[in-house]
Structures are given as C-alpha cells and as structure tokens.
Amino acid sequence: MSEERLNARDKGIPDRAVGKTPAEFLATEPALSEFWTPLVVLDDAAMRHNATTMATWCAERGLELMPHGKTTMAPALWQRQLDAGSLGITLATMGQVRTARSLGFDSIMLANAAVDPRALRFLAGELAAPALRFVCWADCIETVEAMERALEGTALPRRVDVCVELGAPGGRTGARSVGEATGVARRVAASAVLRLAGVAGYEGALAHDRSEAGLRAVRGYLERQVELHERLLSSYDDGDVYVTAGGSAYFDVVADVYTAARQAVGRAQGRTHFVLRSGAYLVHDDGYYRTVSPFDEARARDDTPRFLPAMRGIARVVSHPEPSLALLDGGRRDFPFDEGLPIPRAVAADLGEPSAPLTAATISALNDQHAYLRLSDADASRGIAPIGSVVSLGLSHPCTAFDKWRVLPVVESADSDRVVELVRTYF
Numbered sequence: 001m002s003e004e005r006l007n008a009r010d011k012g013i014p015d016r017a018v019g020k021t022p023a024e025f026l027a028t029e030p031a032l033s034e035f036w037t038p039l040v041v042l043d044d045a046a047m048r049h050n051a052t053t054m055a056t057w058c059a060e061r062g063l064e065l066m067p068h069g070k071t072t073m074a075p076a077l078w079q080r081q082l083d084a085g086s087l088g089i090t091l092a093t094m095g096q097v098r099t100a101r102s103l104g105f106d107s108i109m110l111a112n113a114a115v116d117p118r119a120l121r122f123l124a125g126e127l128a129a130p131a132l133r134f135v136c137w138a139d140c141i142e143t144v145e146a147m148e149r150a151l152e153g154t155a156l157p158r159r160v161d162v163c164v165e166l167g168a169p170g171g172r173t174g175a176r177s178v179g180e181a182t183g184v185a186r187r188v189a190a191s192a193v194l195r196l197a198g199v200a201g202y203e204g205a206l207a208h209d210r211s212e213a214g215l216r217a218v219r220g221y222l223e224r225q226v227e228l229h230e231r232l233l234s235s236y237d238d239g240d241v242y243v244t245a246g247g248s249a250y251f252d253v254v255a256d257v258y259t260a261a262r263q264a265v266g267r268a269q270g271r272t273h274f275v276l277r278s279g280a281y282l283v284h285d286d287g288y289y290r291t292v293s294p295f296d297e298a299r300a301r302d303d304t305p306r307f308l309p310a311m312r313g314i315a316r317v318v319s320h321p322e323p324s325l326a327l328l329d330g331g332r333r334d335f336p337f338d339e340g341l342p343i344p345r346a347v348a349a350d351l352g353e354p355s356a357p358l359t360a361a362t363i364s365a366l367n368d369q370h371a372y373l374r375l376s377d378a379d380a381s382r383g384i385a386p387i388g389s390v391v392s393l394g395l396s397h398p399c400t401a402f403d404k405w406r407v408l409p410v411v412e413s414a415d416s417d418r419v420v421e422l423v424r425t426y427f
Contacts (some may be wrong), residue, residue, distance in 0.1 A: 004424065012039045012405040013422075030419045032354030032411055037316040037390060038330030040405055044402035044415040044420050046310035047080065047282055053295070053305045054281050055084040060263055061255050066109050067242070072402045074423045075103045077282060082107075090277045094119035097134075099426050101126055109244070110136040111200070111277060113143045113173070114160075122152040131203070135161040135242060137200050139175045141187050144194065151193045157186055162188050162195035163242055164232075166225050172205045178228045183275030185228075189235045197242055203254065204247035210292055218250045220255040229261070229272075234383040239271075243362040246276035249292040252295065256346045280398045282387045283310040287396020290340035311401060312414075313342055313370055313393035314351065320387055323380040328371040328391055337366050343394035344373060347385050352417045355392065356384065363393070403427045 006017045006025060014034040015128075017025045032041065058065050067081045069089040073096065078089045088107025091097050094114055106129065114120055114136045127134055138144050147160065164185040167174020175181035181199070190198040203221050205216030222245060229243050243261070246254040258274040280289055284307040290296045295307045315330035335342050341363045348355035360376035371393075375385060385391065395401055402408070402425050410421035 006407065008420075011405070012036050012409070015409060021327075022424075026419070026422065027051070030409075031352060031417045032352065032409060032419055033312040033417050035351065035419075037314055037351075038328070039314040040401055041281065041312055041336065042406055042408055042410040042411050042421075042423060043141050043308070043310040043312075043414050044348075044389050045286075047077075047410075050282050050284060050307045050310060050389060051080050051084040051173040053218075053221055053307065054278070055086070057305050058255075058276060059085065061259050062274065063258060064273050064275045066107070066277055067276050067282070068092075068111065068247075068277050069100065070096060071279035071399050072423075073099070073325035073427050074402060074408075075100070075105070075118055075424045076385060076423045078105065079281060087273065087275065090188045090279070093335070094122070098122060101132075102166060103426075106131045107133040107181050108135075109133070109242070109277070110276075111116070111202070112136065113165075115143060115150065120147060120150040120160075121154055123160065125153060127160070128157045133240075135163055135197050137163050137165040137167065137173075138184060138188060139165040139167060139173050139181075140192075141184055144187050144191060146183065148184055148191060148193055156193055159191070159193055159195040161239070162194045163198045163244065164188065164196070164228070165201035165219075166199060166201045166228055168206055168221055170375060172202065178194040178224055178231065185232050185235060195237065195239060196232065196235055197240065198236075198244070199225055199232065200242065200244045201225055202247060203245050204249050207250070210249075210294075213381050215253060218253050226257060236425065241272040242275055243272060244275040244277060246278050247305040248278040248289060250275050250294075251278045252294040281307055283398045283401075285309055285311065285396050285398055286343050286345075286394025289397075309394065311395055311398065312345070313395050315391055315393060316354060317373070317385050317389050317391065318370075324375045325378060326375065326385045326387075328367065328373055330393075331366045331369045331371055333368050334404055335366065335371070335402075336395055336397045338400050339397035341366060342396070344391055345394050346392040348390050348392075349387070351390055358384075358391070361385075 061399040065086040066088045070092040103151045203218045206217045315328035319327040344358040344361040346355035365372045408423045412418045
C-alpha cells in the first residue's frame with residue numbers, strides 16, 4: 001500500500017482523508033457513502049475471484065502469466081497478480097519500467113522495443129541487480145542496431161534479453177513474416193550486448209470479435225509464432241526462453257496453440273516459458289470484454305471459468321432538463337468511452353442507500369464532465385432518477401478507466417459500503 005499522503009487533488013476522497021496516509025485513513029473504517037461523486041469503484045471480492053480463476057486455469061495448462069501492468073498502472077493490483085502466482089508484469093514503455101523499478105518490481109517484460117539511448121543507459125545500470133528479470137522486443141535489424149549503438153561504451157553487467165516480435169501484414173508492430181523474423185533473431189543472437197530470449201507478439205490486433213474469421217486469423221498467427229520459435233531452437237543459449245502472446249480477449253486460443261507447442265521436443269523446451277500477458281482479466285468489465293472474453297459470466301459455458309466485473313462508475317444526477325433526460329456529474333474525464341459508453345445499472349437516493357435496477361436506461365453521450373442519462377417514458381413518469389440521486393454505471397475497457405484516477409476506493413464486495421483499500425495509480 002502506498003504511504004503517499006492523500007490530498008485534495010485526489011478526486012472523490014472524503015475531506016477528512018486529506019493529509020492522512022491510506023493506512024491511517026483505512027484504520028478509521030471508511031464507508032463508500034463518505035466519498036464524493038463522480039467515482040470509479042473496485043470490488044475486492046470480484047478481483048480476488050478473477051485473480052484466482054486465471055492463475056488456476058493457466059497453471060492447469062502449464063502456462064505462465066506476466067499480466068499487462070499498463071492496464072491499471074496500479075502497483076497494488078500488480079502485487080495481487082504476483083501473489084496469485086504470476087511470473088512478473090508486462091509494461092509498455094521504458095518510463096513505466098522505471099516506475100516499476102522505483103517501486104521494487106524485479107520481473108518485467110517490456111512489450112515494446114527499447115531504443116531511447118537514455119532509457120537504455122538507465123537499463124544498463126538496473127541490470128547490475130542480479131534479481132532483475134527484464135526482457136524487451138525487437139522486430140527489425142534497425143532496432144537491434146539502435147540498441148547496440150545506445151549500449152556501446154556502457155558498463156553493461158549482462159546482455160539485454162530480447163524477444164523477436166512477429167507481426168502480421170496490416171497489423172501493428174512486428175516482423176511481417178516468419179522469414180523476416182528469423183533474420184532479426186539471428187542478428188540478435190550474434191550481438192555482443194543482446195541475448196536472443198524467444199519470440200513475442202500480440203494477437204489481439206488481428207480481430208475485434210469472436211467470429212469464425214476472427215478466431216481463424218488469431219489461431220493462424222499464433223501457429224506462425226510457434227513455427228518461428230521452433231526454427232530458433234538451435235539459436236538459443238542456455239538462458240530462459242519466452243514464447244509470449246495473449247491479450248484479454250483470445251487467451252483461450254493462445255492456450256490451445258501453446259499447450260500443443262509445449263509437447264514438442266526441442267533443445268530449449270525444458271526452460272521455455274509459455275507466457276500469457278492478459279491484463280484486463282483482473283477487473284474484467286461490463287462492455288467490450290463481455291463480448292469477447294471466453295470467461296465472461298454472462299456467456300461462458302457451465303464447464304468454463306467465469307470472470308466477474310470488478311469496476312463500476314458512480315455519478316450523481318445534477319440536472320433534469322427534460323422528463324426523460326438526466327445529466328450526471330461524470331463524463332469523459334472520469335469514465336472510459338473508447339470501447340462503448342457507460343451502461344446504467346442501478347439508481348439510489350444516495351451512496352450507501354438501497355438501489356433499484358435501471359433496465360431501460362442508456363447513456364447516449366458524454367461531455368467532459370457530464371453524462372446524458374436517457375430514461376424510458378415509464379421510468380421518467382415515475383421520477384426514478386431525481387436530482388441528487390446516484391447512478392451506478394457498468395464500464396467498458398479497463399485500459400482507459402484507470403488513467404483518469406489517482407486513487408480508487410476498493411469496497412469489500414459489490415453489495416458492501418465498506419472501503420477496504422485505496423488503489424493508487426502511476427500514469
């Protein structure tokens with residue numbers, strides 16, 4: 001838990017929390033009903049369930065987790081994932097790596113290339129720590145050469161572990177073919193300052209739904225990734241090797257392909273980590289991941305694990321200019337909107353009061369600090385969302401929810417008013 005003192009810039013916290021450390025404030029047994037709106041609230045019970053569910057499922061398949069920490073940039077949540085058995089965390093920029101190192105994390109995958117000379121000189125110093133596990137990616141020979149130039153003349157305690165990134169035509173980063181990636185790998189293996197440490201990539205950019213065509217594209221890509229790994233078996237040295245993919249949408253397909261690959265016999269198989277980098281599973285959501293995650297509780301089969309949404313927004317009605325239109329005090333500055341608008345779930349007279357479900361309401365638009373709550377004629381005639389009432393909102397896409405908050409309260413469970421933790425973010 002961060003011991004940085006709470007202050008008036010931490011939006012949503014009660015006034016009496018200002019000046020206290022989180023531990024001091026939590027010792028007073030705060031209630032969510034003390035907090036100011038708007039809010040994003042996390043659910044402790046649901047997060048514990050999701051962390052255990054994912055860890056157990058991966059362990060049963062011989063897979064490891066390095067969840068993507070950029071999803072939350074919340075070290076307290078990274079620690080939950082590590083405590084559940086994750087091998088480390090994944091990050092997206094060297095700035096995030098420096099943040100993680102400053103907070104004591106020592107097993108990090110950078111799902112990106114590292115070519116900034118200043119950042120690489122920082123990394124050279126960090127590699128003096130024997131406990132540090134660090135691996136980054138490269139997708140072309142020019143990246144390899146840029147790394148070599150930046151590291152030339154540094155007191156490098158050991159070579160930098162590099163995975164070759166395989167992409168796909170029209171996709172994001174990554175070598176566009178197995179042949180191109182093989183050439184990059186051989187160049188890494190020949191470097192005096194870099195060590196070939198495996199293959200990496202991201203399948204989530206190849207599809208945006210679970211259609212047959214989307215799943216076929218994802219599977220085909222993963223099979224090419226395994227082909228690349230098998231081509232490189234004779235190029236690896238005696239260190240750890242990583243084969244890694246897996247966002248939070250298609251990790252089941254990754255597991256299918258990787259489980260088969262683990263059974264192959266090869267020189268490096270005994271020390272190869274088959275790693276999923278899924279990050280959003282910890283909090284799941286009520287929007288995008290409900291449509292694509294194989295473990296959504298609303299669509300999973302009875303014999304599959306299920307994730308629970310563990311984040312929600314709360315906003316207060318501040319205007320009722322029309323019977324069927326209410327304006328809430330939270331908007332784009334508070335809630336994610338890039339993968340779907342918030343979903344009204346319930347309304348209550350105030351925080352901590354009994355709520356009634358909202359089954360026919362929608363959010364039609366967001367401004368910077370307002371949400372447009374559209375009510376059905378029947379609900380409007382009953383006056384169910386008067387000025388001052390609070391609306392609970394299902395949210396879509398954790399990756400763009402956390403970056404809007406410095407501190408997020410964690411309640412004991414979805415039905416509890418008891419705040420058991422404060423999660424600080426470091427964006």
